[in-house]
Amino acid sequence: MVNVGVIGCGYWGPNLIRNFNSLPGANLKTIADLDEKRLHQVGLLYPNTHKTTDHREIIEDPEIQAVVVATPMSTHFPLGSQVLEAGKHLFLEKPMATNSDDCRALNRLAAARGVKVMIGHTFVYTPAVRKIKALMDSGELGDVYYVNISRVNLGIFQQDANVVWDLAPHDVAMLNYLFEAHPVSVSANGRCYVQRDKGIEDVAFVTLEYPGRRLAHIHVSWLDPNKIRNCTFVGSRKMLVYDDVSPSEKIRVYDKGVDVQPHYHDYGEFQLLYRSGDIFVPRIDTVEPLKIETDSFLKVVSGQEENLSSGEEGLRVVQVLEGACRSIAEDGKPIPLKYDD
Amino acid sequence: MVNVGVIGCGYWGPNLIRNFNSLPGANLKTIADLDEKRLHQVGLLYPNTHKTTDHREIIEDPEIQAVVVATPMSTHFPLGSQVLEAGKHLFLEKPMATNSDDCRALNRLAAARGVKVMIGHTFVYTPAVRKIKALMDSGELGDVYYVNISRVNLGIFQQDANVVWDLAPHDVAMLNYLFEAHPVSVSANGRCYVQRDKGIEDVAFVTLEYPGRRLAHIHVSWLDPNKIRNCTFVGSRKMLVYDDVSPSEKIRVYDKGVDVQPHYHDYGEFQLLYRSGDIFVPRIDTVEPLKIETDSFLKVVSGQEENLSSGEEGLRVVQVLEGACRSIAEDGKPIPLKYDD
């Protein structure tokens, strides 16, 4: 049984709390939040868990072996450092930190203390993404030429980070996992529409180049009233569309068939020439990704499972985000990416 | 009654032929194609129309006032020049020519001969696009911040042009029409996957900047087995999605509603937080765009209607395409765009 403390009951924290609370191998010992009212409200569901507005009660509790940090991005580094300094395992929400130097410092600290760091790259633990990985590994898609992603919705406009830092970590982590590789360059265009005076981008188009000249294009936005989570994987054999918003048809695999005929005889026939192959919609488990993720964290801590979203992965994702923002500042200039290892 | 000749019975020509044939104000006098078999096959439907493998029979026929050129892109300039030299009105398929200098030469020639040039920018004549224009003009969408377009399918791999020249003219012409403006800069990334040795891009991501820092992002591809014609217009008041492939719901207008709540209580609630407002799906006429386009050509020729896809517009579209290709060659560097007038 691992005693777990959670710092942060805001937007995402309650989901982590709920999942750690229902894991057989974890004991949700303490939750902390600066906002007393929020703490009380969330805490009602967990009568046997200790609540505190002072996160040091968690850091200093010798019975707590693992700490979950789900606070605003700018506090990831200071809070993460305290957790690791205290020799405790750390589950840190994405993005790992506001810059790559802080990520490196956290990784050095974890190595020195002999504890684990896992970053909350949820999509690595999502059943649909794992199905895509299986389909890619089996050769079903052929060579994946490029990936086109839209991740948009009428979001909460962050005050301390732009839309790239807010939404793109999901995609970069997912793509790194699927390709088992890291982008060699990034270029990006962004715009500040709603928070123009603060200079915080709310829309961006990011292009990653992976080894083998594979492209990944990511569109992120806070402006759309509609939630879209759409990823299209175009391979030499088949195409796969992953719609994370669809409840029952998250993944669709499109066969290529015979080529469409080169001309049509009437307008209707033209309208009908939509596709040339079969479509397959595999069944996907409806397990909550956070359940798999939190369960994996426990197994990583106890050495039973490989860490699929380690601090090293967290660093690489942050390096891509840094590159994307530099490219936006330089009007879309491609930025080459080098990783430490 | 305008006597019309058509040069080119290949991919697109038969559609123009069919439409001109059924227009009350036009007489389809002659059709020409180098390929005798193709000419015969298409000609069967038009027993009273003269067929020839020598396009000069059309150029030199004094009874023909207007000529339609629907041939490969590289022949647009030489054939168009002959038509204009002969003092006939010209309907020229898009893109107008392979470079902007040729476009300028055609426009000068038309001015000198006092004849009209119309470019086949079909989407300017599409009922759904006109509905979008009406919604934009009425202020229904508010300020349009940005547009995101996907235009992809398992296409015919062109031998003499890349995917930008093949597909993007539609989008650039449509956007120029809707915004009543022209992009001030373009940047683009492209890749050659299937025709790698020939260096012909089959996938590209193009970003246009329109005046007022409005962005338009265009994804074009020949690689997808599925036909996608999707344009998302994000405005300050509402969002509009235009799915040209949908037979019955081409346009959907999404209201913004109350903001989504900042956190959720369970995974299902999370999944349900899709949208916050009403959706409206207006009825769109099912008239074939080519019918409107060819009818408009006749009216432009007779001076009854403004030319919405003039040679000047054709030139501006080609300038954008040139800029996009230059940007691809320079790894996505933004290229500023200046227009002659």
Add this chain to the structure above:
Amino acid sequence: MVNVGVIGCGYWGPNLIRNFNSLPGANLKTIADLDEKRLHQVGLLYPNTHKTTDHREIIEDPEIQAVVVATPMSTHFPLGSQVLEAGKHLFLEKPMATNSDDCRALNRLAAARGVKVMIGHTFVYTPAVRKIKALMDSGELGDVYYVNISRVNLGIFQQDANVVWDLAPHDVAMLNYLFEAHPVSVSANGRCYVQRDKGIEDVAFVTLEYPGRRLAHIHVSWLDPNKIRNCTFVGSRKMLVYDDVSPSEKIRVYDKGVDVQPHYHDYGEFQLLYRSGDIFVPRIDTVEPLKIETDSFLKVVSGQEENLSSGEEGLRVVQVLEGACRSIAEDGKPIPLKYDD
């Protein structure tokens, strides 16, 4: 080459004319319609075809071997009789006649004259229906327990027939073809809403029982503003949904998977429990059914192909319609069905 005459250029006739005109084995010699204006309008597309307001010109033309009758239902019997009396093959629109006795008379006449009768049961010639037949025959669906059909739209309110006679022939003919059997009883409920004073039903629910206690339930309506052509086939192994209105996904085959879990932990999970198996969407040819149907008629006439919608089949369909209407009159009482052969 078969010389063909067509009587009736109204709602459906032009489609038959267009198809017979483009068949290599047919020569569209004459078309007839009482409405001179309509005749002229349709005839414009067929400059080399003779037009007449007197259908006897077709009946009495010794060069015409086959006659197509696409006129209002009440004229099927008298016109069909004249065609057969003249020793010509007959293509007769559905339903074959207004009562089964007339059908029997037509069949006797055809036998006596040694000519063929084909009824326009279009769905028997529809690629999607043939795909369903192939899937049923291969055992893919297992035993088909029941079929549930909706065929509704804001239709043309017929003056001389109710909605059962107008729309249900399609379904009965399709089901007879798919099951290779004929219903043993029928019950039906109907209502007259819009044409209440004329007593013409515009909505009906029809239940057919096929041998083996298989049920087919058909909902027909003229009142819906939306066109729905939906057939669900529930089998012991799989379920198939045929949506004739979908341009790209006409057929979807649903696998049964593991059973859904018997309870859920939250509302969202409840919402997610939609299905338990894979879905397969086979590619369907986009050939126009009428093209296959008219081609088949020529082959039946020349003895090259079996008649899939013979006069005998037409009679059986009419017997079912008669039974349905009797049941409506008796408030849904089941009516047993017996066939002549």
Add this chain to the structure above:
Amino acid sequence: MVNVGVIGCGYWGPNLIRNFNSLPGANLKTIADLDEKRLHQVGLLYPNTHKTTDHREIIEDPEIQAVVVATPMSTHFPLGSQVLEAGKHLFLEKPMATNSDDCRALNRLAAARGVKVMIGHTFVYTPAVRKIKALMDSGELGDVYYVNISRVNLGIFQQDANVVWDLAPHDVAMLNYLFEAHPVSVSANGRCYVQRDKGIEDVAFVTLEYPGRRLAHIHVSWLDPNKIRNCTFVGSRKMLVYDDVSPSEKIRVYDKGVDVQPHYHDYGEFQLLYRSGDIFVPRIDTVEPLKIETDSFLKVVSGQEENLSSGEEGLRVVQVLEGACRSIAEDGKPIPLKYDD
């Protein structure tokens, strides 16, 4: 604060438990189930609630004012009787009892003891259904001619009730609520496919006639691998489609527009003639219906709200189910319905 006891932690009970537990006005005091393992498992989430395998601990607890019964249908009457005898308010799952006499007995008992009975007719409390009611009441749909419902899925095959008793109570209760009326007759066809030997129908087609000759047709089935919850309301002005399975577009309202033209010029145009009017998709609250229902129960108990699913309503629903089953036994014969009051 109302002290609540819940009898039954099986399929549906946990959802009621979860909702009563989170209601501010309720105190979930005791839960009971015969299955000790199930009780333990569900109870883990409610550490402060008493658990027992003996439901009499609830019945006999003087501090408990209201009891929820979520047990198999056959126990509704005996358990409900005990609750009412003990002078406690009763929330009873649907259907109220296995026959109308038992319903009448429960209602008499409640009246004698001066306590309330509410039946779990969830759809009466569903936001989408309330939106439909508002649209109907406002005249938006015009006169509702008929309703067509499909409620099917690969269900849990009940051992003690057929598919009509299992699924149709939802629809009958919903329709009675929407029409503010009760059906005057019912006819039904049913079949036993999977449990043929037990004679338990797993598929049925039920037709209800409401006053004013309005029809409601209900298709219920346990056999479909896909969950379908589709209700189409056809009115004289508009049509409404309610798809309870859609997460984001539960209700669609279809305008009638201009009539479709009576004939088409090509196959494609035919395919395009889908609809003639605008579509409106109103935003629907994503509140869990059970939250509204359980909250309403507390308010009914305290006299603050009208009882929308009273024992009298429960009785009327059961009378319709009885009639439907009688009609199935008599091969679809229409059964007239009379209500006590």
